[in-house]
Amino acid sequence: MITLIQALLNGLSLGSIYALIALGYTMVYGIAKMLNFAHGDVIMVGAYAVITSVVQAKMPGVLGVVVSIAICALLGVTIEFLAYRPLRKAASLTVLITAIGVSYLLQNVAQLIYGTEQKAFPELFDSIPTLTLGEVSIEGSLLLTLGLTAVIMAALTLFINYTRVGKAMRAVSEDKEAAELMGISVNRTITVTFAIGSVLAAVASVFYGASYTYIRPTTGAMPGIKAFTAAVFGGIGSIPGAMLGGILLGVIEQMSKTYISTKWSDAIVFGVLVLVLVIKPTGLLGKKISEKV
Amino acid sequence: MSHKEYVKEGSRMVPYPSGAIVPERDLNKTPVLEAMHLGIDFGGLTAVDDFSLTVGPTEIAGLIGPNGAGKTTVFNLLTNVYHPTRGNIMLNGYTTAGKTTAQVNQMGVARTFQNIRLFSNLSVLDNVKVGLHNEMKENLLSAMTHMFGYKKQEKQADERALELLDFFHMSSLAYDEAGSLPYGAQRRLEIVRALATSPKILLLDEPAAGMNPSETFELMENIRRIRDTFGIAVMLIEHDMKLVMSICEGICVLDHGKVIAKGTPEEIKANTRVIEAYLGKKTEE
Incomplete structure (x- = not known):
């Protein structure tokens, strides 16, 4: 029973990280109608930004996180401006290949700066005490991950549903041309989307770095692909879908690690994805896409 | 010229x-x-x-x-x-x-479409408020800094949107999903949304x-x-x-x-x- 609770909590924490990243994929897909495969590498950049500011520049942890968030937001907006905006009217395959190119570019630039060796991620959350409930002990970083993710998700949901920018985002996601004709700048809306997605990736990078402790230039690839899986799992383009998909994916992964085999966990995770897509091709919360004629 | x-x-x-x-x-x-x-x-x-x-x-x-x-x-x-x-x-x-x-x-210049192109997942009111968008210049930064004035502005936007809807006797439908409206009402809503952009x-x-x-x-x-x-x-x-x-x-x-x-x-x-x-x-x- 204790193992189960512990595994569930760890799964929720891992799932929170996936969900935060998945939100970036799904929002960009929903609004710009493209798959930003460089999104995973933004996490890697975010983690390195924390290492540089906290370990090398000796900044306090909180400031390091803020720096990382700012750098990621700027990076996301820059990538969109330089790489994707000129391709707004290009075929989706062109944009996809460009995104893969950007991903390799980021990895290689990171390798040039930081080398191929892994670097230790600073222990940011060690001062947070471990919570002990009977025989279950919950690490402080885990609680922080769960709590902050919940707050961020609630804030994002409110933002999308109730603010003017959020409504503009939903309008652009439904019909770019009609939105433009209502005076909404599609480019600006897409910029905001990339900024938000990258900020969430930066937050995810902090939690990811804290739980995996080492960072290397290819660090972003695996959580990136898992989060993308989570976004598809929940229904790509759907914000609650990305949240649900991320959490479920994390729980499934952790459960199979605990009860079946660590080696098989990835196979099981992706197996579940295949199964879900066979039964419901649009993902758990995805809407049926009706083609406009 | x-x-x-x-x-x-x-x-x-x-x-x-x-x-x-x-x-x-x-x-x-x-x-x-x-x-x-x-x-x-x-x-x-x-x-x-x-x-x-x-x-x-x-x-x-x-x-x-x-x-x-x-x-x-x-x-x-x-x-x-x-x-x-x-x-x-x-x-x-x-x-x-x-x-x-x-x-x-x-x-x-505002327009409507031959085949209706409403934001069908948004509420009727939100469709109109999207139209009001360019009257109230807002970006992420000002949304954050004007948190207090924001509520008041939103209230004004709601009032203005309802007023416009009322022009077509549609204010009672304000909180319905736009996509669920009958055809004629959707056509009218498109006109209201266009009018909202002044x-x-x-x-x-x-x-x-x-x-x-x-x-x-x-x-x-x-x-x-x-x-x-x-x-x-x-x-x-x-x-x-x-x-x-x-x-x-x-x-x-x-x-x-x-x-x-x-x-x-x-x-x-x-x-x-x-x-x-x-x-x-x-x-x-």
């Missing part, structure tokens, strides 16, 4: 270069819209050529023509959805060249499509009401000749991308080229 000489011709004025009919009350005012020798080619195909038209600030104008004549293309040109290959567009005396579609909307000219693309005679009659009343209440120009593409002839003051007829006639409803009805264009094209769909 210097202002055109208006040439007096009997009781009405014929502005250069359009030759269109501008109603008497709009004479000697800056036209809301002047299209000058507009043309667009798609590849080698000329979709619209030498399209010139002047619309007065409170005129109800009609754009008619057989299917495939290029009417919707003209609307797309006027909103910079397509950038014209040739010619120039002036809105209230300012050129729209080089502007984005969103900027052209902010300059005062246009100076409202472009309606086949507003009566799919409507029964009584709904069409109501629409005619509404178009006049919009013009009178908001003091704006309305330009409509329409196939329902009864509607066009009874509410439009100036009519422009397009065929194969070219203007074949301009004039008052009476003149258009009697024009042989117009009759040919409509009746002599049986092979065209």
Whole structure:
């Protein structure tokens, strides 16, 4: 029973990280109608930004996180401006290949700066005490991950549903041309989307770095692909879908690690994805896409 | 661009270069819209050529023509959805060249679509508020810094949106999902959403499509009401000749991308080229 609770909590924490990243994929897909495969590498950049500011520049942890968030937001907006905006009217395959190119570019630039060796991620959350409930002990970083993710998700949901920018985002996601004709700048809306997605990736990078402790230039690839899986799992383009998909994916992964085999966990995770897509091709919360004629 | 000489011709004025009919009350005012020798080619195909038209600030104008004549293309040109290959567009005396579609909307052009294009997952109220978007300049930063004023602004936006909905007796539907509305209500909502952007000219693309005679009659009343209440120009593409002839003051007829006639409803009805264009094209769909 204790193992189960512990595994569930760890799964929720891992799932929170996936969900935060998945939100970036799904929002960009929903609004710009493209798959930003460089999104995973933004996490890697975010983690390195924390290492540089906290370990090398000796900044306090909180400031390091803020720096990382700012750098990621700027990076996301820059990538969109330089790489994707000129391709707004290009075929989706062109944009996809460009995104893969950007991903390799980021990895290689990171390798040039930081080398191929892994670097230790600073222990940011060690001062947070471990919570002990009977025989279950919950690490402080885990609680922080769960709590902050919940707050961020609630804030994002409110933002999308109730603010003017959020409504503009939903309008652009439904019909770019009609939105433009209502005076909404599609480019600006897409910029905001990339900024938000990258900020969430930066937050995810902090939690990811804290739980995996080492960072290397290819660090972003695996959580990136898992989060993308989570976004598809929940229904790509759907914000609650990305949240649900991320959490479920994390729980499934952790459960199979605990009860079946660590080696098989990835196979099981992706197996579940295949199964879900066979039964419901649009993902758990995805809407049926009706083609406009 | 210097202002055109208006040439007096009997009781009405014929502005250069359009030759269109501008109603008497709009004479000697800056036209809301002047299209000058507009043309667009798609590849080698000329979709619209030498399209010139002047619309007065409170005129109800009609754009008619057989299917495939290029009417919707003209609307797309006027909103910079397509950038014209040739010619120039002036809105209230300012050129729209080089502007984005969103900027052209902010300059005062709003439109509806032939096939309804509402944000169907948003509520009726939110659709209108999206239209109000450009009245209240807002970005992420100001949204964060003006947290306190924000609530008040939102309340004002809600009130304004409800007021606009009320104009079409739709305020009771405000919190329904736009996609769930009946067809006629969706058409009306599209007009409200367009009006929310405070246009100076409202472009309606086949507003009566799919409507029964009584709904069409109501629409005619509404178009006049919009013009009178908001003091704006309305330009409509329409196939329902009864509607066009009874509410439009100036009519422009397009065929194969070219203007074949301009004039008052009476003149258009009697024009042989117009009759040919409509009746002599049986092979065209």
